[in-house]
Amino acid sequence: MTIDNINATRNPSRKEYAIAALFFLASTYLIWSVLEPWTRIEIWANFDNRNYHPDMIAYGMNRLLHGEWPFWNPFQAGGVPFFAALQGMVLYPTTWLALFLSAETTHVVSKYLHLAMSGFSIFFYLRVLKLHPIAAFLGGLFYMTGNFYLVFTVFETGTYPLATIGILLGAAEKIFQTTSKATDSVANRWSLIFMVTLTFQVFAGYIQSVVFIGYFLCLYIMFRIGQLYVKNRSGRVAIETFVRFTFMAILSVMLSAIQILPTYEMSSHSATHNLLEGMDLSYVNIAFLPPLSLLEALSDPVVPIPQSPWDMAFWLLVACGLLLSRKYRSFAIFFLLATYLFLTLARGSDNWLYSFYFHYVPTGNWFRWPEKFLSMSNLTLSILVAIGLHGCHQLLSQRRWSSLKIAFWLYCFGIFGVAFLSRYSTADVQVEHPDWHWKAFGKDYAPYQLSTIRRDMIHLAQNPAQFTIHQQNPYSNADGALNFLRRASHNERVVSLLIVDWDYVPDLPVKWGMREHLYSIEDYEPLNSSQYDNFVKKMRPSPFFHRGLPSDKRMMSLFSTKWLLVSQHWINRHPGRLPKNLNRVYSDAYFQVFLLPNFIPRSYISDTVVSMPEDEILSYLSESSFDPATQVVVDEALPIPHPESGNPILKAEIVQYEPEKVAIKLPTLHGQSILVLTDSYDPNWRARIDGKPARIFPVNSIFRGIEVNEGDREVVFTYHPVYFYFGAAITASAVLLITLLHFIFRVKRRIHGPATHILRQHANISTSKKTQ
Numbered sequence: 001m002t003i004d005n006i007n008a009t010r011n012p013s014r015k016e017y018a019i020a021a022l023f024f025l026a027s028t029y030l031i032w033s034v035l036e037p038w039t040r041i042e043i044w045a046n047f048d049n050r051n052y053h054p055d056m057i058a059y060g061m062n063r064l065l066h067g068e069w070p071f072w073n074p075f076q077a078g079g080v081p082f083f084a085a086l087q088g089m090v091l092y093p094t095t096w097l098a099l100f101l102s103a104e105t106t107h108v109v110s111k112y113l114h115l116a117m118s119g120f121s122i123f124f125y126l127r128v129l130k131l132h133p134i135a136a137f138l139g140g141l142f143y144m145t146g147n148f149y150l151v152f153t154v155f156e157t158g159t160y161p162l163a164t165i166g167i168l169l170g171a172a173e174k175i176f177q178t179t180s181k182a183t184d185s186v187a188n189r190w191s192l193i194f195m196v197t198l199t200f201q202v203f204a205g206y207i208q209s210v211v212f213i214g215y216f217l218c219l220y221i222m223f224r225i226g227q228l229y230v231k232n233r234s235g236r237v238a239i240e241t242f243v244r245f246t247f248m249a250i251l252s253v254m255l256s257a258i259q260i261l262p263t264y265e266m267s268s269h270s271a272t273h274n275l276l277e278g279m280d281l282s283y284v285n286i287a288f289l290p291p292l293s294l295l296e297a298l299s300d301p302v303v304p305i306p307q308s309p310w311d312m313a314f315w316l317l318v319a320c321g322l323l324l325s326r327k328y329r330s331f332a333i334f335f336l337l338a339t340y341l342f343l344t345l346a347r348g349s350d351n352w353l354y355s356f357y358f359h360y361v362p363t364g365n366w367f368r369w370p371e372k373f374l375s376m377s378n379l380t381l382s383i384l385v386a387i388g389l390h391g392c393h394q395l396l397s398q399r400r401w402s403s404l405k406i407a408f409w410l411y412c413f414g415i416f417g418v419a420f421l422s423r424y425s426t427a428d429v430q431v432e433h434p435d436w437h438w439k440a441f442g443k444d445y446a447p448y449q450l451s452t453i454r455r456d457m458i459h460l461a462q463n464p465a466q467f468t469i470h471q472q473n474p475y476s477n478a479d480g481a482l483n484f485l486r487r488a489s490h491n492e493r494v495v496s497l498l499i500v501d502w503d504y505v506p507d508l509p510v511k512w513g514m515r516e517h518l519y520s521i522e523d524y525e526p527l528n529s530s531q532y533d534n535f536v537k538k539m540r541p542s543p544f545f546h547r548g549l550p551s552d553k554r555m556m557s558l559f560s561t562k563w564l565l566v567s568q569h570w571i572n573r574h575p576g577r578l579p580k581n582l583n584r585v586y587s588d589a590y591f592q593v594f595l596l597p598n599f600i601p602r603s604y605i606s607d608t609v610v611s612m613p614e615d616e617i618l619s620y621l622s623e624s625s626f627d628p629a630t631q632v633v634v635d636e637a638l639p640i641p642h643p644e645s646g647n648p649i650l651k652a653e654i655v656q657y658e659p660e661k662v663a664i665k666l667p668t669l670h671g672q673s674i675l676v677l678t679d680s681y682d683p684n685w686r687a688r689i690d691g692k693p694a695r696i697f698p699v700n701s702i703f704r705g706i707e708v709n710e711g712d713r714e715v716v717f718t719y720h721p722v723y724f725y726f727g728a729a730i731t732a733s734a735v736l737l738i739t740l741l742h743f744i745f746r747v748k749r750r751i752h753g754p755a756t757h758i759l760r761q762h763a764n765i766s767t768s769k770k771t772q
Contacts, residue, residue: 011130016133017124020120020124020133021116023137024117024120024123024140024141025116027116028112029112031115031149051500051510052509052511052524053087053107053156053157054103054106054107055103055509056087056089057088057098057103058098059082059515060089060090060095061095061096064090065099068659068660070082070088071083072659072719073085073514073659074519074657074659075513075517075518075519076511076520077520077522077525077528077680078521078679080528080680081262081266081684081721083259084265084527085263085527086205086206086259086527087157087206087526088205089157089203089205091203091258091259092200092203092204092205093200094106094113094114095110097109097110111156114156114159115144115149115163116144118140118148118152118162120166121164121165121166122139122144122165122379122383123139123140124166125166125167125169126140126166126383127170128169128170129173131328131387131390132389132393134389134409134412135386135387135390136390138389138412138413138416139383139385139386139389140166140382141416142378142381142386143166143382146378146381147374148375148378158206158209160201160205160206160209161201161209161210162213162375164201165213165216167193168194168198169217169220171194172194172217172220172224173224174190175187175191175194175244176224176228176241185745185746187244188741188742191244192738194252195248195252195255198252198256199255201213202260203256203259207263211363212372219338220334225238225242226238227330251734251737251738254733254737255731255734255735256731257730257731258724258727258730259727260727261726261727262723263275265723269531270526270527270528270529270530271529271533271534272526273366273526273527314411314415317408318385318388319388320388321387321388321391321394324394324395325387325391325394328387336380338376338380339380339384342377343377345357345373346374346377389412393405396408477590478507478512478590480586480588480590481586481588481590482516484586484593485565486516489518489519489562491602491654491657492519492599492602493520493521493559493560493563493678494513494518494519494520494562494564494565495521495545495550495556495561495596496508496512496520496522496545496546496564496567497546497548497565497570497578498546498565498569499569499573500547507569507570510522510523511524521545521556521559521561529680531681531701532680532702534618535618538621539552539556548574548577549564553598554621554622554626555622557598557599557600557628558621558628558678558700558703559600559678560599560600561596562595562596563594563595564593564594564595565592566578566591566592567590567591568590568591583595583597600628600649602677603651603678604649604650604652605651605652605667605673605675606630606632606650606673606674606676607672607673608631608647609634609640609641610626610634611634611635611640612633612636613635613636613637614635614636617635620633621633629648630646630648630649632699634697634705635698638697640697650667652665652675653665653667659719660719661716661718662717663715663717664715666708666712669708669710672709673708673709674699675705675707675708676700676704677704677705677706677717678703679703680703681697681704681705684719684720684722684723685704685718686717686718686720687706687716687718688715688716688718689706689714689715690713690714694707695707704717
């Protein structure tokens with residue numbers, strides 16, 4: 001059976017979807033293995049791919065492999081909530097591959113599958129609309145190689161939800177094509193697919209994408225409900241459908257509550273990404289966002305802008321197809337308006353619409369860069385192109401034009417290929433960093449790598465897809481220094497000076513502490529608490545710390561910072577910038593380790609308490625009158641005794657240190673004192689003194705403190721993420737509710753099904769008798 005013999009008006013078979021999935025997997029392989037060497041997009045080279053996601057994946061999955069839920073990450077900053085940080089993607093399906101594969105391999109496979117899924121999901125939606133298979137395939141190809149691909153290669157988790165948006169649209173369309181009755185089994189099945197897909201989009205870790213997907217779905221669903229009302233001239237069907245989608249939205253929120261609630265709690269304490277108040281845009285004034293012309297916005301996706309007769313002919317064909325497609329005319333109008341909407345929003349602050357969205361629409365102030373809306377315009381454009389090509393096919397299917405169909409489809413594929421290559425090809429760019437070690441598909445990937453079709457075809461034949469990355473670990477040179485720190489360190493923290501550039505392989509990834517299970521005071525986490533960020537700003541370090549030591553060394557010592565790790569690369573680039581009084585305890589050709597003076601123990605006892613208003617604590621910590629070797633500072637609103645003996649702090653022994661449990665053996669105490677654990681204060685931590693509950697309070701602005709008395713022997717800290725438990729309960733109740741409804745509707749169908757069948761038979765007999 002040829003593809004032209006497939007009846008486009010019939011529902012596609014599973015076989016057709018399987019063939020399409022293989023086509024999109026093959027297209028993804030060709031893009032990466034053949035076309036990628038010509039591109040200027042750094043497919044593995046962006047900052048988050050090197051420094052963030054693989055280490056987050058590795059930590060979360062390793063904890064699960066050990067039978068532990070990854071609630072807390074003690075290895076970065078003073079410790080941060082891990083699961084609530086979202087982009088660990090613990091509950092996202094492709095992350096689970098790391099249970100069997102390395103984190104780097106999981107990262108590669110996940111990117112590969114999502115790029116293929118982006119095209120297939122649009123194909124699925126277009127085939128549900130009953131467009132011709134080739135038109136649907138080209139629509140999917142248009143989407144996966146357009147702005148989605150551009151954003152995907154730079155920041156893939158931001159586009160993971162967008163990869164499955166076609167599944168949501170297709171599932172919604174399946175519901176519209178059936179019935180909205182509660183007992184309809186087909187509608188219920190697709191409702192479940194819709195809710196599960198939307199839930200997994202939340203688990204993908206990028207709420208911003210899910211939000212504007214949600215807004216787009218609201219527009220689409222209201223448009224289709226309006227069509228239903230006009231078609232049936234009855235409000236009942238429209239109301240039933242509206243109620244179904246509203247109920248689905250509520251259930252989707254309940255299903256994803258296990259992730260949403262912990263993230264909401266963490267973001268509510270964040271300085272930059274508060275889910276209620278929006279982002280801290282003090283450094284990005286909306287008035288200074290670069291304006292984007294409409295032509296620039298339109299050409300940002302891979303679109304053959306009319307610059308030659310061939311391009312103009314392509315768009316003329318699409319336009320004619322849109323005009324001729326009576327069946328899809330309303331869809332074409334809707335997607336044209338949606339395209340205009342998203343292109344206008346993408347132009348940014350030079351238009352009233354974006355300003356209104358940013359200031360007055362809920363979650364509008366989450367979007368720092370309005371160009372993200374180009375991904376949505378690329379989606380709507382791809383659907384418009386598919387509808388237009390389908391209309392042209394319908395015209396050419398007439399007998400007198402049927403011989404032109406093959407030439408028409410070949411022309412369409414050719415114009416797509418030329419558009420992709422002309423958008424990304426950079427044959428004049430020279431290789432900048434030939435020492436990269438990133439590999440995929442058995443092949444080196446420098447940021448800019450030239451190639452030829454012949455060479456790539458030979459490579460394709462000789463090297464089937466090999467999902468490997470870090471074939472030669474670029475961080476292996478640090479093994480000696482890191483092994484020294486593992487042997488010498490006893491829970492003390494490390495500060496590092498590294499070369500961490502956005503466009504170069506770093507000496508170590510930013511989250512090297514998490515990767516190596518060593519305690520680092522640095523962290524790159526978008527949801528860091530405002531208290532931590534304010535503390536760091538007061539220390540006056542460079543971004544991510546790695547470019548220079550903090551100016552305030554005493555505040556740095558409060559983290560129990562004992563070791564300084566410096567790459568030789570950093571020393572060569574910044575000669576003479578290290579302090580002269582440092583004691584070097586390890587050195588090799590690549591890294592050096594220094595012992596920092598006057599470090600504070602990881603846990604200690606102080607009987608000298610300074611009390612003052614909370615908003616004055618940070619300033620006092622940076623003053624010369626503050627002595628970290630004797631004092632601790634607390635909020636004066638706390639009912640805590642304020643002895644001022646001036647005695648030096650006394651080390652308390654940590655006898656057990658786990659991510660969610662810390663046990664500390666107390667020394668002999670004489671009177672009331674404060675036990676300080678130099679880990680981040682978080683309201684979800686609980687404490688017991690000799691088995692009895694005790695109150696934890698913040699000391700020195702961001703660390704944990706607890707009041708201890710004479711005779712106390714042991715303190716145990718445990719982490720209890722309350723919002724996770726609430727969210728898990730809500731998610732479980734949603735699963736139970738869906739299961740219960742499934743059985744209720746199944747029983748109703750069994751009871752009422754035979755009676756309905758008999759009534760229909762009687763009605764048919766009566767109708768036939770009247771006809772006779």
